[in-house]
Amino acid sequence: MSSTFKISTGDLQRPDKQFEITIKGDDEKTNLDTIVKAAKTLIESIxxxxxxxxxxxxxxxxxxxxxxxxxxxxxxxxxxxxxxxxxxxxxxxxxxxxxxxx
Known part of the structure; x- marks a missing residue:
């Protein structure tokens, strides 16, 4: 199963201040598995x-x-x-x- 999530934050009045994260996963069984793996990977790699x-x-x-x-x-x-x-x-x-x- 392939999952892609986009998370965006920012101010619509200030498009230059947008922040976006894209998460893609192919090995996970569910969307929740993809989200948890992405969070763990980010925390562990910083x-x-x-x-x-x-x-x-x-x-x-x-x-x-x-x-x-x-x-x-x-x-x-x-x-x-x-x-x-x-x-x-x-x-x-x-x-x-x-x-x-x-």
Whole structure:
């Protein structure tokens, strides 16, 4: 099965500020398999620390953005969060992990 997904963000009023990702997969069984494989591949292949020129503060901020995106995805699926603070959003990841079914 071949799958292709395009993800675009930006402002229609400012086409020069568009951002697009295209994901193509041929080996996966379902669209979900393609999406998960793409996300894992992207995260595993980026050397953030090197990209941040070994600046740990920038690295930490970059990782925080990724973790907050994961938290927001979990929250969007119905997990309740106390407030919209970064701390509360990150705690939802811990709660999610604690509730995983192994």
């Amino acid at each position: 050397d953030l620390k090197h990209s941040c020129d070994e600046n740990y503060e920038i690295y930490e901020q970059s990782m925080m953005q990724i973790l907050l995106s994961i938290a927001d995805s979990i929250i969007a699926e119905g997990w309740e969060v106390e407030d919209d603070s970064e701390k509360a959003r990150l705690e939802i990841i811990s709660h999610f992990i604690e509730n995983l079914r192994y």
